[in-house]
Amino acid sequence: LNPDDAKRLAAARALDLVTPGMRLGLGTGTTAAHFVELLGLRVAQGLQVICVPTSERTRTQAQLFSIPLSTIEATPELDLTVDGADEFDPQLRLIKGGGGAHLREKIVAMASRRMVVITDSSKAVVTLGKFPLPVEVNVFGLEVTRRMILAAAKASGCDGEIRLRKTPSGHPFVSDNGHFIVDCFLGSIPDPNQLAARLVAIPGVVEHGLFIGIAKAVISAGPDGVEIFGE
Numbered sequence: 001l002n003p004d005d006a007k008r009l010a011a012a013r014a015l016d017l018v019t020p021g022m023r024l025g026l027g028t029g030t031t032a033a034h035f036v037e038l039l040g041l042r043v044a045q046g047l048q049v050i051c052v053p054t055s056e057r058t059r060t061q062a063q064l065f066s067i068p069l070s071t072i073e074a075t076p077e078l079d080l081t082v083d084g085a086d087e088f089d090p091q092l093r094l095i096k097g098g099g100g101a102h103l104r105e106k107i108v109a110m111a112s113r114r115m116v117v118i119t120d121s122s123k124a125v126v127t128l129g130k131f132p133l134p135v136e137v138n139v140f141g142l143e144v145t146r147r148m149i150l151a152a153a154k155a156s157g158c159d160g161e162i163r164l165r166k167t168p169s170g171h172p173f174v175s176d177n178g179h180f181i182v183d184c185f186l187g188s189i190p191d192p193n194q195l196a197a198r199l200v201a202i203p204g205v206v207e208h209g210l211f212i213g214i215a216k217a218v219i220s221a222g223p224d225g226v227e228i229f230g231e
């Protein structure tokens, strides 16, 4: 079972949670893209859903499949969000944002009665932080914000490099919301709750990629099949 097949298997399992008439949040990333495609096939067979995408690229993909779309403004209460993750720990705390969409993903996830994560099993970790933690930051005062993030990381028992995310052509990556993203290469985050609390206190931080107490379940597919953590 290669990682892409595992992602598709997890996505297919999440589709079992979808019932007619549901208001869905659609995640971003390669795993979520499998879910959107499989959902599109069910919509083509008559499944009735209304969906809010978590990024422009998910919106574009959903439109390709003629999935009925709404906006978070028109549909501020959702039943279920299905999204990927870059890491998850035993308490179902996540690192997200690898795809640069974690601000809208977190808003949509928290507007949902339930958020279910779909992953391949390689995302399972005991301690978060091997994956660099994305933080969406305001473009004003970037260097001040970068230093404050580093101080917050150190105060939380982490250390490492804070790097501005660039596009392949070397320009600063700009999110769907017009902000920059810095990636925090911390290696290990011993106290994610404390780090999250310190990050939200920084004025230039728009949103960080730690999802704590948000995911109700993680559907993880790997060589030994599908495992479901949480409920």
Ligand code: DER
Pocket: 027, 028, 029, 030, 031, 032, 083, 084, 085, 086, 087, 095, 096, 097, 098, 099, 100, 101, 102, 105
């Ligand atoms: O950017 C994101 O938060 C994505 O959901 C990411 O965390 C997972 O992306 P993947 O499914 O391509 O691994």
